[in-house]
Amino acid sequence: MPPVDSGAGAIAARLDSLLPAMQRPARYSGGEWNSVVKTWSGRLRLALVYPDVYEESICDQWTLAVYARLNSDESMLCERAYLPWPDMDDALLQAGLPLYSLESKRDLAAFDAILVVLADELAFPGVLTLLQLARLPLHRQERGPGQPLLLGIGPCTANPEPLADTFDAFIVGEVEPEIVSRAVSALLAGRPAPDGVYIPAADDGTSRELVAHTLHALPPPLERPLVPFVEARRERGVVALQWQPVYAWIGQPARRYPVQQALAAVEAVLASTGYDHIQLSGWHDQAETIADSLSSRYAGTHTHFSFERVPMAAAAVAIAGSLPAASKGGITFAPTEAADGAREEMVAAARRAFRLGWRIARLDISAGAPGDEEALAQLARLARQVRDAGREEIDGQAQTHVTAIPYVARALGPHERAALPAGAEWEARLQLLGHEIRGAGLRLAWRALETRLVRQALARGDRRLGGVIEQVWRSGARRPLESENVAAWQAAFAGAGLDLDVYATRRRPSNEALPWARLRVE
Amino acid sequence: MDHPLPRQRLRITFGRGEQIKYITHLDMMRLWERLVRRARLPVSFSAAQPARPRLSLAAPLAVGVTSEAELLEMYLDTRLPLAPLARRLAIECPAGIVVNQIQEVALSLPSLQSLVRFSEYRVTIQAQTPAAEIEQRIAGVLAARELPRQRLRDKDIRRYDLRPQMDSLWLSDWHDGECLLGMLLQTDEHATGRPDDVLAVLGLADCPRSIQRAKLILAQPQPAASLGGRHPPRYRQL
Numbered sequence A: 001m002p003p004v005d006s007g008a009g010a011i012a013a014r015l016d017s018l019l020p021a022m023q024r025p026a027r028y029s030g031g032e033w034n035s036v037v038k039t040w041s042g043r044l045r046l047a048l049v050y051p052d053v054y055e056e057s058i059c060d061q062w063t064l065a066v067y068a069r070l071n072s073d074e075s076m077l078c079e080r081a082y083l084p085w086p087d088m089d090d091a092l093l094q095a096g097l098p099l100y101s102l103e104s105k106r107d108l109a110a111f112d113a114i115l116v117v118l119a120d121e122l123a124f125p126g127v128l129t130l131l132q133l134a135r136l137p138l139h140r141q142e143r144g145p146g147q148p149l150l151l152g153i154g155p156c157t158a159n160p161e162p163l164a165d166t167f168d169a170f171i172v173g174e175v176e177p178e179i180v181s182r183a184v185s186a187l188l189a190g191r192p193a194p195d196g197v198y199i200p201a202a203d204d205g206t207s208r209e210l211v212a213h214t215l216h217a218l219p220p221p222l223e224r225p226l227v228p229f230v231e232a233r234r235e236r237g238v239v240a241l242q243w244q245p246v247y248a249w250i251g252q253p254a255r256r257y258p259v260q261q262a263l264a265a266v267e268a269v270l271a272s273t274g275y276d277h278i279q280l281s282g283w284h285d286q287a288e289t290i291a292d293s294l295s296s297r298y299a300g301t302h303t304h305f306s307f308e309r310v311p312m313a314a315a316a317v318a319i320a321g322s323l324p325a326a327s328k329g330g331i332t333f334a335p336t337e338a339a340d341g342a343r344e345e346m347v348a349a350a351r352r353a354f355r356l357g358w359r360i361a362r363l364d365i366s367a368g369a370p371g372d373e374e375a376l377a378q379l380a381r382l383a384r385q386v387r388d389a390g391r392e393e394i395d396g397q398a399q400t401h402v403t404a405i406p407y408v409a410r411a412l413g414p415h416e417r418a419a420l421p422a423g424a425e426w427e428a429r430l431q432l433l434g435h436e437i438r439g440a441g442l443r444l445a446w447r448a449l450e451t452r453l454v455r456q457a458l459a460r461g462d463r464r465l466g467g468v469i470e471q472v473w474r475s476g477a478r479r480p481l482e483s484e485n486v487a488a489w490q491a492a493f494a495g496a497g498l499d500l501d502v503y504a505t506r507r508r509p510s511n512e513a514l515p516w517a518r519l520r521v522e
Numbered sequence B: 001m002d003h004p005l006p007r008q009r010l011r012i013t014f015g016r017g018e019q020i021k022y023i024t025h026l027d028m029m030r031l032w033e034r035l036v037r038r039a040r041l042p043v044s045f046s047a048a049q050p051a052r053p054r055l056s057l058a059a060p061l062a063v064g065v066t067s068e069a070e071l072l073e074m075y076l077d078t079r080l081p082l083a084p085l086a087r088r089l090a091i092e093c094p095a096g097i098v099v100n101q102i103q104e105v106a107l108s109l110p111s112l113q114s115l116v117r118f119s120e121y122r123v124t125i126q127a128q129t130p131a132a133e134i135e136q137r138i139a140g141v142l143a144a145r146e147l148p149r150q151r152l153r154d155k156d157i158r159r160y161d162l163r164p165q166m167d168s169l170w171l172s173d174w175h176d177g178e179c180l181l182g183m184l185l186q187t188d189e190h191a192t193g194r195p196d197d198v199l200a201v202l203g204l205a206d207c208p209r210s211i212q213r214a215k216l217i218l219a220q221p222q223p224a225a226s227l228g229g230r231h232p233p234r235y236r237q238l
Helices: A010-021 A061-070 A086-095 A121-133 A177-189 A257-275 A285-300 A312-319 A338-355 A371-398 A423-436 A452-459 A465-474 A479-484 A488-496 A502-507 B025-038 B082-094 B131-143 B195-201
Strands: A042-055 A076-083 A113-117 A149-153 A167-171 A239-242 A277-281 A304-307 A329-334 A359-366 A399-406 A443-448 B008-016 B055-057 B066-076 B097-105 B114-126 B150-154 B156-161 B166-175 B178-186 B209-217
Touching: A010 A086, A042 A061, A042 A177, A042 A479, A061 A113, A061 A177, A076 A121, A076 A177, A113 A121, A113 A177, A113 A257, A113 B025, A121 A452, A121 A465, A121 A479, A149 A177, A167 A177, A239 A257, A239 A312, A257 B025, A257 B178, A285 A304, A285 A312, A285 A502, A312 A338, A312 A359, A329 A338, A338 A359, A338 A371, A371 A443, A371 B131, A452 A465, A452 A488, A452 A502, A465 A488, A488 A502, B008 B082, B025 B055, B025 B066, B025 B082, B025 B178, B066 B097, B082 B097, B114 B195, B131 B166, B131 B178, B150 B195, B178 B195, B195 B209
Parallel strands: A042 A076, A042 A113, A113 A149, A149 A167, A239 A277, A277 A304, A329 A359, A359 A399, A399 A443, B066 B209
Antiparallel strands: B008 B066, B008 B097, B055 B066, B114 B178, B114 B209, B150 B156, B166 B178
16 A cells, blocks of 8 residues: 555544543543654554553553554554544544544554454454444455455454454464564465464365464563553553463463563563552562562652462462552452362461451452352352451451452363353352352452353354344444443344354354364464 | 651643643643652652652643643652753653743742632634624623623532633734634632633634643742741732
């Protein structure tokens, strides 16, 4: 495509008549610290879109890392866009203005390719919102030369079949500049898909093995994350102590950063963001060394530190408590099981946390994996014992908050073919947790309870679901929040002759080809 | 933790440009807290828990309005020479924030917010209304004894008189349908005059416009020595 500089300046000029009437207009004006604005000509131009609203999307660490990694390559530029809230959504449509990138305020249709982060199945309908606002046809067959390529990236590319009629290609596995360039060149030249790239138009889904792209070297931790001006869901810097692969659920071994590299990342994030709180994500076998180093470096600087999650062991809690200006509101554990022999030590860990000054012990648990009834009963016992330990230590101030997250079986995961609890079997789990986890000082919350089946159906879905997604979008699911309307999904499944519950939970027998059968992760 | 007494109080005059004009007052506070951390300035913290950096903005600037003369004060635990400090800030400022001046002020001065009296605005509007007509409307508005207005705030309707909030109002320039208005509006702890409100009473509310705060006008406290310690300071208005 010739470098037509469509809309540079023109959109920005018109925004002045639109933005003053919008709620929190700074979400639509860019300019954040660590955003990257490059000259437009002579590069591969990529728009990176997370199909959710700004406040949610800007906290996604994987997307922030992809943004920094792609912009580190001088042969390309990568700008961002998010889905607007309803007021701006309407205003753009009424004003006839396209969705634009925050960096240079250019029409998304002016980019060579739009990279869409597929991190949550509920955001699938939002992809169509993005296409509509970019004034692009919803189906790849209807888009032509001169229009940007639509590339899917991120966790849900493990099984992108439900979106196969929407996207030109998916980058399967990790994302770095080189694979993006190769995917774009292959598509533009009509060449076969390179390794790590799935081009739905070019094959019928069975032709050959698809090997997920892996990175040659451990990418460094993100050192310059974007800092939003508006209040976002998370107001702190995150430093990863271990590298998180894109398909986190398939059980690849953790790759930890060397201690010095992690400490350098803390320093770099503080310097590049000005945040006063750093959250360390992922645990580290040298967590104690890290905590000691942070204490000697940052004690007395009004900089707060916390671990995102702490292993449920007394020694780990002590390390978390030794972080400088440790935030003592809540400490989060993520126990996966609490067998009778192991529970005592876990309770001792929580007791230690209450003694060290934490007021809330949070237990994040997963519910609904095949055959997890006994594990859930044990976790419920654990929650009660943690509550009791807290009350013994600090009386009524102690709170134990359990968050149950419905399990979703995903491609290549341990239960990719398994039957999942449905009907009475699922109800029994709800009742077990609801009955056991209650009373003074104990609270149970379910995250994404209603939408469990929608996520599950899409995670193992095939190409037939493209029409279902479009139907749900047409019924009003323009953003992930509006995709939570389960009745709309049920109706759309029924309209396609499918049953949502059955589709989501049925066992895939071993003679049934899975939509992701060709995918391999090395 | 020790809380050393602040050693230096700085008043910073800065501009807010087009790139960043849509952020709110709270966003601006967060921005400065991050900015001084990025610049590694030894800002003092309050003794209260949780400890907050001792920064204060003189007066909120409405969303969508640019400014040439915002004021912020900060207290430092260590005295710093102003020139290197200005360089450090300039390096770390996001696009759209420009530090114009840094001056040291007495630690004993009353709080910055309590000193603010007026904002001067420059408002550019696109209107086909002739200059004479605009002059006439200005005269009418200034001659009014009261200008009752109302505003929806959360769910309550707030009624107020705009007239006393307007100190002065003038037409600075007019050519080819572009007109530049000047306004001096009350900005203190009792009331904040809004340029949009003034445009509304002039019948110019629907015109495309850009609004810039040109100046914040502070009261000048009388020398503290002449008052004795126990009396509240008195002010001489500029």
